[in-house]
Amino acid sequence: xxxxxxxxxKFLCEIDQLKFxxxxxxxxxxxxxxxxxxxxxxxxxxxxxxxxxxLHHVREEHEKKVDYRKHKGS
Numbered sequence: 001x002x003x004x005x006x007x008x009x010k011f012l013c014e015i016d017q018l019k020f021x022x023x024x025x026x027x028x029x030x031x032x033x034x035x036x037x038x039x040x041x042x043x044x045x046x047x048x049x050x051x052x053x054x055l056h057h058v059r060e061e062h063e064k065k066v067d068y069r070k071h072k073g074s
Contacts, residue, residue, distance in 0.1 A: 011020040030036040
């Protein structure tokens with residue numbers, strides 16, 4: 001097995017198995033080719049293919065900021 005060749009593609013279209021280098025490219029593909037509804041974070045407008053991913057983002061990114069602000073004042 002060759003050690004030098006390592007193609008890391010995190011962003012795979014679940015419909016036609018095309019691979020993308022960035023999440024933005026995958027979202028653009030899903031929107032333009034498959035007419036897939038894209039969901040956005042209400043706070044930062046980041047886009048997601050699945051609602052579960054948006055909810056995870058909100059819990060990890062935005063709720064932690066709220067927790068930090070609550071504890072900072074203590």
